Amino acid sequence: MVVEDEVELANIVCGYLQRDGFEVVVVHDGVEAVQTAREVDPDVIVLDLGLPSLDGVEVCRQVRTFSDAYLVMLTARTDEVDTLVGLSVGADDYVTKPFSPRELSARIQAMLRRPRGFGGQQTSEGARTFGALRVDPVGRDVWLEGELVALTRTEFDVLAALSGRPKMAFSRRQLIEEVWGETWVGDEHLVDVHIGHLRRKLRDDPGEGKYVRTVRGVGYRMGTG
Incomplete structure (x- = not known):
């Protein structure tokens, strides 16, 4: 539209x-x-x-x-x-x-071209757990303390990228390529905006970084929960 x-x-x-x-x-x-x-x-x-x-x-x-x-x-x-x-x-x-x-x-x-889930029965196979946070990349669901968290598709895609390689510190450019694609052109601070949305919805203090951690001089990585 x-x-x-x-x-x-x-x-x-x-x-x-x-x-x-x-x-x-x-x-x-x-x-x-x-x-x-x-x-x-x-x-x-x-x-x-x-x-x-x-x-x-x-x-x-x-x-x-x-x-x-x-x-x-x-x-x-x-x-x-x-x-x-x-x-x-x-x-x-x-x-x-x-x-x-x-x-x-x-x-x-x-x-x-991004993965968008599928019809039929959803499964939690391969779910990723970080303390009270559970990310289900197959069903595209996120649960915090047992409650379903409502994320937009892009917010989920950012979280899925971080949680898929939790020990990796992603630069903004790397997250852009993972989520928006290698040909995307624009202000890379777009990533910061979506990270801010995620932290708000996950009730994650930026200074603590339980779920999304800032890596100074690099970008972001997954917290341990």
Whole structure:
């Protein structure tokens, strides 16, 4: 689903995505975006930050209450604060205007190549345990002190990368390549934003690092719990 109030830009993006084999729905304002997301249940939402009726941040907040679609936020603002605000409500990635529709399509394809779980009976085989935290990479579930933790797909992917090699200190670039793909281009501090989300949801004090530990001068690694 493409949500963009500039009709010409929306049509260009739609055309590129359709040529790459995607089924695309286009909407032009925030209220319609929330309603359409409920109706069509998209796999990916390309969402402009500056929309009429509801801005992109509020659309993102509302959509995240019922959808785990991958969400790419478009912004014409280069101010880092705007970018971080957008990501703090659940965006998986962002693209700053002007951008290449071909690059946007490549990012979406990379997102959809990530493992997304499967239908049928889920299993805890291969679950990883760190103290009171359990990460199930097969069922894509995370449990803390026996309670299920609601993570976005990208938050889960970051945690899965860290927990898959718990003794490794990942640089931001290494986590970008693990989660977003080797061809991703952008501000690598995107990783810090998602790490912050994880710590908040896991009730993990950054200074203590029970579950996600900061390695000074390098990046992040898994804590022991």
